Amino acid sequence: MSKDNAPDETAISALPFEEAMRQLESIVTELERGDVKLEASIALYEKGEALKKRCEALLAEAQMRIEKITLGADGKPSGKVPLDN
Numbered sequence: 001m002s003k004d005n006a007p008d009e010t011a012i013s014a015l016p017f018e019e020a021m022r023q024l025e026s027i028v029t030e031l032e033r034g035d036v037k038l039e040a041s042i043a044l045y046e047k048g049e050a051l052k053k054r055c056e057a058l059l060a061e062a063q064m065r066i067e068k069i070t071l072g073a074d075g076k077p078s079g080k081v082p083l084d085n
Contacts, residue, residue: 007047015051017058024051 012020027048030036036044072078 007043007050009050012047012050012054015054017055020051020054020058024048024055027051 015023027044031041031044031048
């Protein structure tokens with residue numbers, strides 16, 4: 001894909017989770033229809049990959065916010081517990 005057709009990483013990185021998922025679902029639906037030309041399919045796939053990464057990053061961030069790492073007597077991580085414990 002040429003640089004001109006690359007997904008706008010800056011715009012994607014600013015999307016909230018719900019909007020990124022909505023766009024990703026729209027791309028999947030469009031690609032599943034099978035009536036998109038090859039170059040457009042590649043561009044959509046690449047944007048979908050960027051959106052997937054954004055969603056995964058936001059989910060990982062949320063997971064980290066709701067868990068805290070517990071440390072053993074030796075000071076090394078020994079597990080995770082919910083943040084409110």
